[in-house]
Amino acid sequence: MDSDLHEVTLKINGDTRHLKVPSNWTLNDALRNRLDLTGTKRACDYGGCGSCTVLMDGVDVYSCSILAVEAQGKEILTIEALGNGASPHPLQKTFALSYAAQCGWCTPGMIMSAKALLDHNPNPSEDEVRVALSGVLCRCTGYSSIIQAVLDAARVMRGEA
Amino acid sequence: VSAEFSTVGKSAAPIYGMEKATGVLCFPADVNLPDMLWMKILRSPHAHAKILDVDTSAAREIPGVAAILTHRDVPRVLFGPYQNEIYPLDEEVRFVGDTVAAVAAEDWNVAEEATRAIRVSYQALPAILDPEAGIKSGAPDAVLHYPESHEIKPGDIRPEQLGTYGNIIGLRAGGPTVVNERGDVEKALHQSDAVVERCFRQSEVNAVSHEPRACVAMFQEGQCTLWCSVQDPYRLQDSVARVLKLPMEAVRIVATNLGGAFGVKVTGRFAVLCALLARQTGRPVKIWFTREEESLDSHNRSALTHYVKAGANRDGALTAIKVRTFLDNGYWPYGGLGQNIAFAISTRPVDLYHRCPNVKWEVFAVRTNHPSTGPYRGRADAESHFPIESIMDELAAAIRMDPIEFRLKNRLREGDDLCSAPKKVVSTVWVEEAARKGAETIGWERRDSLANLNSGACKKGMGMAMVIHSCGSNPAGTSEAEVTVDETGRIALFSGTADQGSEQQTTLRQMVAEVLGVSLDDVGGSNADTSTCPFDSGPFSSRTVYATGIAATRAAQDARKKLLERASMFLDEAIEELDLGKKLVWTRSNPSKRVPLGELAKLAGGAISGNGVHNGKDDRLFAYGFAAAFAEVEVDVETGAVEVTRLVSSHDVGRAINPMIVEGQILGGAAQGLGYALSEGFCFDARTGTALNQWFLDLRTPSILDVPDIEPVIVELGEPTHPFGAKGCSEISYVGVAPAIVNAIFHATGARITELPMTPDVVLRALQEMKRRGA
Numbered sequence: 048m049d050s051d052l053h054e055v056t057l058k059i060n061g062d063t064r065h066l067k068v069p070s071n072w073t074l075n076d077a078l079r080n081r082l083d084l085t086g087t088k089r090a091c092d093y094g095g096c097g098s099c100t101v102l103m104d105g106v107d108v109y110s111c112s113i114l115a116v117e118a119q120g121k122e123i124l125t126i127e128a129l130g131n132g133a134s135p136h137p138l139q140k141t142f143a144l145s146y147a148a149q150c151g152w153c154t155p156g157m158i159m160s161a162k163a164l165l166d167h168n169p170n171p172s173e174d175e176v177r178v179a180l181s182g183v184l185c186r187c188t189g190y191s192s193i194i195q196a197v198l199d200a201a202r203v204m205r206g207e208a
Numbered sequence: 209v210s211a212e213f214s215t216v217g218k219s220a221a222p223i224y225g226m227e228k229a230t231g232v233l234c235f236p237a238d239v240n241l242p243d244m245l246w247m248k249i250l251r252s253p254h255a256h257a258k259i260l261d262v263d264t265s266a267a268r269e270i271p272g273v274a275a276i277l278t279h280r281d282v283p284r285v286l287f288g289p290y291q292n293e294i295y296p297l298d299e300e301v302r303f304v305g306d307t308v309a310a311v312a313a314e315d316w317n318v319a320e321e322a323t324r325a326i327r328v329s330y331q332a333l334p335a336i337l338d339p340e341a342g343i344k345s346g347a348p349d350a351v352l353h354y355p356e357s358h359e360i361k362p363g364d365i366r367p368e369q370l371g372t373y374g375n376i377i378g379l380r381a382g383g384p385t386v387v388n389e390r391g392d393v394e395k396a397l398h399q400s401d402a403v404v405e406r407c408f409r410q411s412e413v414n415a416v417s418h419e420p421r422a423c424v425a426m427f428q429e430g431q432c433t434l435w436c437s438v439q440d441p442y443r444l445q446d447s448v449a450r451v452l453k454l455p456m457e458a459v460r461i462v463a464t465n466l467g468g469a470f471g472v473k474v475t476g477r478f479a480v481l482c483a484l485l486a487r488q489t490g491r492p493v494k495i496w497f498t499r500e501e502e503s504l505d506s507h508n509r510s511a512l513t514h515y516v517k518a519g520a521n522r523d524g525a526l527t528a529i530k531v532r533t534f535l536d537n538g539y540w541p542y543g544g545l546g547q548n549i550a551f552a553i554s555t556r557p558v559d560l561y562h563r564c565p566n567v568k569w570e571v572f573a574v575r576t577n578h579p580s581t582g583p584y585r586g587r588a589d590a591e592s593h594f595p596i597e598s599i600m601d602e603l604a605a606a607i608r609m610d611p612i613e614f615r616l617k618n619r620l621r622e623g624d625d626l627c628s629a630p631k632k633v634v635s636t637v638w639v640e641e642a643a644r645k646g647a648e649t650i651g652w653e654r655r656d657s658l659a660n661l662n663s664g665a666c667k668k669g670m671g672m673a674m675v676i677h678s679c680g681s682n683p684a685g686t687s688e689a690e691v692t693v694d695e696t697g698r699i700a701l702f703s704g705t706a707d708q709g710s711e712q713q714t715t716l717r718q719m720v721a722e723v724l725g726v727s728l729d730d731v732g733g734s735n736a737d738t739s740t741c742p743f744d745s746g747p748f749s750s751r752t753v754y755a756t757g758i759a760a761t762r763a764a765q766d767a768r769k770k771l772l773e774r775a776s777m778f779l780d781e782a783i784e785e786l787d788l789g790k791k792l793v794w795t796r797s798n799p800s801k802r803v804p805l806g807e808l809a810k811l812a813g814g815a816i817s818g819n820g821v822h823n824g825k826d827d828r829l830f831a832y833g834f835a836a837a838f839a840e841v842e843v844d845v846e847t848g849a850v851e852v853t854r855l856v857s858s859h860d861v862g863r864a865i866n867p868m869i870v871e872g873q874i875l876g877g878a879a880q881g882l883g884y885a886l887s888e889g890f891c892f893d894a895r896t897g898t899a900l901n902q903w904f905l906d907l908r909t910p911s912i913l914d915v916p917d918i919e920p921v922i923v924e925l926g927e928p929t930h931p932f933g934a935k936g937c938s939e940i941s942y943v944g945v946a947p948a949i950v951n952a953i954f955h956a957t958g959a960r961i962t963e964l965p966m967t968p969d970v971v972l973r974a975l976q977e978m979k980r981r982g983a
Contacts, residue, residue, distance in 0.1 A: 069317060085238035086231020088467070090418040091499040095904030098418055126231035135230060143225035146872040150709030151228030151235075152418040152467030158229060177912050184904070186418050186468050187709045189879030190912045192872060 053116050059084070060128035068115045075099045075110035077118075078125060086126040086155050097183030100156035101125050107163035107182070126155035129162065137200040138162060147196035149187035156183045161197045169205055173198065215721040216932050219868035220728050222711040224465065235467055236435040237422035237496050244424070245274050247482055247495040248319035250309040250326050251504070252301035255335035255577040255897030256350065259299045259328060262309060267325035272314035274489045276322065277481060279309075286355055287447035289440060289474035289507075290582070293355060293542040296451055296480050300353050301330075302539035303579050304898045305504030307477045312485040312493050337897045339534045339574035340513065342375040350375050350575040351541045375575040377543035377550075384532075384570035385547055388554040388627055391566030396528035400519025402606035408595040410964040411889030412511040412536065415584045416909050417708075419467020420497035421505075423479045425486035432487070433460045436479050437467070439706050440746040444475040445738045448483045459483075463736040469708035470880075471583045471748055471939075472507040503902035507582030508890055510549070511536040514595040520603040526618040528566040529558065531595065537573040538581040545582050546573035552588030552678075555628035557596040559832075560639075560676040562620040577897050585880060586942040587749060589677045594964060597673035597947030601954060611951065612647060615674045616640050632830050638860035639834035641923045643674055646858030649921050650838040655955070658840075665846040669956025672838045673947035678749040679833035679936030685751055685824045687759040688742035691720055691767045692817040697791040697806035699724060701733035701763070704744035705756050710873060710938055712752040715865045716760045719932060723764035725789025742819070750936025753865060754831060754927075755822045761931040762820025770816050774808045831927050833935045834860040837878070837944030841952040848972030850886060852949060856919045862927030862935035870937060874920040877941025883910045885946035889965050908965075 052067040059082060066081050078084040078101070087110055090098035094112040101110045102124040130136035138158045141147065148154040157180060164171055164179035171179065176197045177190075185193060202208040227233035262278040279297040286292040301308060309326055313319035334348035341347060378385035397403055423436040432454060438444050441461035449459045466473055478495055486493040497505065513534045519527040533553060537546035550571035558567050584590075604614040620637050655670040662668055690702040701720050707713055717731040724731075734740045744756055768788060775793035776783045779801055787796050794802035809816050824830070840854040857878040864870040887908035891900040901907055926933035950961050959974040 069315075071317065079238075080240065083240070085234075085240075088419070089237075090420060090467075091904035093499075093903065095499070096418065129230070131230050132226045132232070135226060139226070139229040143229040144221045146222050146225065146711070146868050148222075148225055148228035149711070149872060149876060150418065150466065150468040151224065151233050154228050155231045181911055181913050184418070184909060184911055186416055186470075186880065186909060187876045188872060189875035189918050190915050191875060191917050193912070 055116050055119050057118055057123055058121065059123045060125060070116065072115045073111050074113045074115050074118045077115040078110060084125050084127055088152050088155060090152060097160065098153045098156045100159045100183055102159055102163055105163065105166065107160045126159060129158065137203040138197065141196040141200040145192055145196050147188060147192040153183055153185045157185065157193060165201055165204060169201060171201060213722050215718045215728055216865050217863065218866065220714060220718055220866055222869065223714045223717065224707060224711060233465055235419060235422070235465055236424060236437050237419065239424040239435045241424065241426060241492040244492040244494050245312040245314065245489060246316040246319045247310055247312050247485055247493050248316060248323050249307050249478065249501070250323040252304060252306040252308050254301060254330055254332050255304050255337065256333040257301050257330040258333060258352065259301065259308065260331050261329040263327040266327065267311065267322040270318060270322050270325060272318035273311060273322045274491070275312045275485050276326070277310045277484060282484060283451055283453070285451045287450050287475070287480060289443060289476065290545040291542060293540060294477070295355055296477060296484065302351060303577050304896065305579060306539070310481040310485060312489055335577035335897055336375055336575065337577060337892065337894055339536045339572070339576055342574045342576055343572060347374055350539065350577050354541050377537060377546045377573040377575060385550040385573040386554050386571050388558060388567060388569045393528045393530045393566045393568040396566035397517060397519045397530065400527045401521045402603055403517065403519045404599055404602045404606060405517040406599060406960065406962055408514040408516060408598065408962045410512045410591065410594055411891065413509045413584070413884055413888045414503050414506060414890045414907055415470040415472045416907050417468035417470060417473065417502070420499060420502040421473060421478060422494070422496040423482040424492060424494045425482040426492040427486050427490065431458055431460065432483055433462065434479060434483060435462045437473050438463050438475060438479065439466065439469045439473045439708060439748065440475055441706065441736050441738050442704060442743050444479055447475050447480055451480050452483060452487060460739040463706045466706055466708040470585045471587060473708070474507065474582070476505065478505065499904050500902045503890070503907065504579055504899055507580045507584065509584040509590065510581040512591055516595050516599050518599045518603060520607050522607050524607065524609050524614050524617045526561055526564040529564055529569065531569045533571040535571060535573045536576050536578055536581060538576060538578050540575065540580060543573065544580060549573070549583065549588045552628060553592040556589055556676055557592045559620055559626050559628045560674065561618045562624045563618040578892060583748065585877065586677060586939045589675060589943045590884065593673060593675050593943050594946050598950055598960070601671065601951040602960060611672060612643055612652065616643065629830065631828065633828055634832045635829045635929050636831065636862070636925070636927050637834060638923050638925045639674060639836070641925060642834055642858045642860045643836040645921050645923055646836040646838050646856050649858065649919055650840060650854060650856045665844050667843045667845055667956040668841070669843070669952045670838070670840045671948050671951025671955050672836060673944040673951060674836050675834070675940060675944040677833050677940035677943055679754050679831050685745040685755055687744045687756040687822045689756065689759040689763040689820045690742055690817055691760070691763040692815050693767060693771065693805050693809045694815050695806050695810045697804055699726060699731045701731060701760055702741045703756055703760055704736055704738065704741035705747050705752050706736035708747060710747065710752065711869050712747060712756070715753055715869060716757060718865050719757055719761050720764040723761055723768055726791055730791060750833065750939045752936065753934050754930055754936050755824060757934060758822040758930060759820040763818045765818065766820055767816060767818030770818060771805060771808050774812060774816065775803055778803050778808065778811060827929065829929045831862070831929055831935050833937055833940045835940045835944055837948035839948040839952040841949060841956055843953055843956045843971065845957060845975055848968035848975065850949070850953060850966060850971055852882065852916055854919065855882065855916055855945065856921060857941050858921035858923065859937045859941065860923045860935065861937045862930060863924050863933035864922055865932060865934050867922065870922060871920045873938040874941040875918050877938055878918045878945050879910055879915045881942040881945030882915060883908065884942070884964060885949045885966060887965050887967065
């Protein structure tokens with residue numbers, strides 16, 4: 048078993064972390080089971096739902112579909128880095144207050160995907176939000192509260208609200 | 209319900225919202241304990257087989273394997289989510305994916321490897337994979353050896369009687385599981401002005417909760433704790449205690465937050481085996497389903513076939529409803545919840561159209577070798593309203609009557625006897641108000657002129673459906689709640705109902721805050737932890753706001769009464785002279801004569817607590833929820849593609865305790881209903897019973913690009929049996945969508961779709977069939 052362990056250096060939420068992980072472990076496995084970053088969820092294991100979305104070098108990716116060893120040296124950002132209850136990111140605030148997070152399972156992935164959008168397009172149209180978030184499925188909300196939460200957060204981030 | 213409230217009726221921010229948005233909310237899958245083992249399940253590749261031998265010797269040799277359980281290693285004690293009818297492991301496997309063995313190992317890779325190293329010798333048995341074939345004479349039995357149950361309820365088949373009754377769950381040899389009959393249906397059909405006859409087919413569907421089930425079991429000083437994704441923690445507590453032969457108080461289930469449940473996250477083998485492995489190894493054990501397991505080892509909405517014939521007269525009277533329903537009930541030896549679902553299918557739509565004098569509705573719930581079926585959002589009503597609302601629409605067209613007026617003419621009224629709930633009387637029926645308000649919202653009057661907007665292959669149409677669903681009035685359900693006030697004046701609600709995304713703690717605490725005159729921020733509490741909360745049947749059949757809401761309100765009222773009694777002694781004033789609010793009790797005539805709630809708790813020895821119960825059996829009066837769904841569609845008659853351009857979901861909610869949450873539940877339910885209508889179907893190979901699309905994308909749940917802006921409509925006319933006039937609405941929002949869309953397609957094209965999901969090929973086939981008949 049030990050012979051199968053690989054050393055990998057990950058830059059997670061600004062920290063550099065050295066880990067030993069089995070070769071078949073995904074980035075999601077490493078986040079949840081080595082780094083105790085359980086805010087990132089898993090719902091399908093193969094890039095079919097987006098609940099596990101994190102940012103890798105600024106791009107929203109499925110952490111279940113990237114091996115931990117593939118993330119070597121990349122900048123990884125997870126929901127934990129965005130903010131906390133005392134000082135939430137505008138997206139976290141609008142999602143929390145407007146019931147855009149119902150069961151909460153897709154929420155971290157949804158918010159990370161929305162952050163990737165707003166980072167390069169601070170003033171998206173509703174259609175642009177829909178397309179940008181189409182890689183993350185939600186079973187609870189019917190999506191309209193999510194779209195509204197992203198548009199509201201964008202307004203806050205532009206200093207308009 | 210004219211009273212003005214300060215907290216009830218307000219769109220308060222969801223209590224768990226920020227924890228969900230920051231990722232810190234702890235779900236069972238997020239529990240990682242020191243020294244924890246991982247569990248994996250070996251699953252059956254056969255739809256039906258007897259296990260002749262299991263050889264675990266090679267698996268046990270693998271370094272890191274801590275324990276393996278086969279059917280020989282577990283107590284032969286019956287348990288189950290609906291009734292006690294399965295063993296933790298059995299020598300007979302009854303569907304592809306059934307549990308054969310469980311392994312605990314140092315990590316999940318090793319556990320997985322060990323399951324593959326277990327050698328099982330199966331004797332394959334004939335399998336029932338089609339309900340209609342399963343009830344033919346000479347059909348093999350879907351279950352060969354019945355667990356010996358001492359709890360079989362009247363109406364269940366007894367093992368020794370099998371063979372006589374084949375695979376039908378129910379009462380009589382060769383007869384249906386249930387029959388709902390009144391009047392003379394054949395005579396009425398013969399005499400009706402219009403008669404419509406159709407066969408409807410609905411695919412099995414999976415709830416597709418995003419959180420795959422997880423369980424972590426730990427033993428410490430004789431106490432067994434399980435963090436588990438279940439909606440029925442008290443049932444699981446009973447099951448674990450039963451199988452492990454522990455006293456109930458030695459088993460604690462924590463199920464505070466679930467990543468979606470929709471009715472199907474109930475007590476199962478995975479959790480009981482996890483507890484057994486934790487005891488055997490003396491270490492914490494964790495199982496977390498893969499998506500494949502979450503799909504297979506769940507409780508789906510049944511695949512159904514309905515043969516329907518119904519009649520109406522030109523004056524708009526519905527004269528007869530005759531239905532024969534075949535329901536794939538899955539592998540349950542004693543039927544699971546099949547009998548209950550069959551009963552609701554055959555009665556509830558009949559109650560909605562109570563004026564219809566002649567009815568015969570037979571349901572054959574058939575035991576098969578498919579995964580379990582059980583109550584998924586809109587239980588029984590999503591199953592039955594698709595055929596009934598389709599037929600109502602076609603009858604209305606046949607007698608040239610507006611579909612809304614035809615429905616309303618035949619609808620249930622307050623005080624009517626109910627065949628779905630004998631001896632009960634429904635107290636409010638705001639279905640007409642929901643239908644009228646929905647019609648106004650979508651612009652029903654535009655319906656007749658929509659065809660003028662058709663262009664090329666694109667045909668426009670509008671349709672509606674009217675629906676009924678339980679709203680917590682399940683007579684079998686019980687909710688208890690406790691409200692405490694501590695020395696600091698802090699108020700806490702303890703209710704054993706799990707939050708699966710409906711944020712019911714927010715809604716329940718709003719009711720408690722209202723009774724005690726405090727702000728929502730002053731109310732804390734705990735949910736779904738059997739060690740801190742009194743009993744609750746769980747969040748099923750949209751019962752939380754109604755039934756648990758009544759219990760929580762009663763608990764708050766009880767606490768209020770005790771606070772006032774103590775304040776009366778302390779202030780030396782009559783109770784009638786006192787008022788309570790803002791964490792104080794004061795004298796009306798002299799508000800400065802007052803005492804803080806915390807002080808009263810201190811005087812009482814540290815805390816004052818109130819208790820409240822709602823028992824569904826007790827009250828003759830009870831509540832049903834009603835709704836009307838409206839859809840506007842564009843059908844491409846060349847490709848069969850259907851686009852739902854507008855969807856209005858109008859609901860009799862009694863009173864919205866938290867309008868934002870009510871609207872959120874309506875939108876979410878309608879979006880799931882849209883999936884049921886257009887894209888979702890859980891399919892099995894007809895020869896082997898193997899699931900064909902257990903993976904997430906292949907289950908085809910709607911994406912953000914598929915769901916239009918759904919328009920929720922809330923009708924708030926009250927419900928006198930609830931202290932704040934509320935009814936549940938989270939499930940019924942699912943029910944009307946598919947029939948509203950099918951009726952809109954009929955309006956747009958003249959083609960009657962009789963199959964769910966209405967994928968383009970199904971629509972195209974119906975269009976071609978219509979053309980062929982017309983030609």
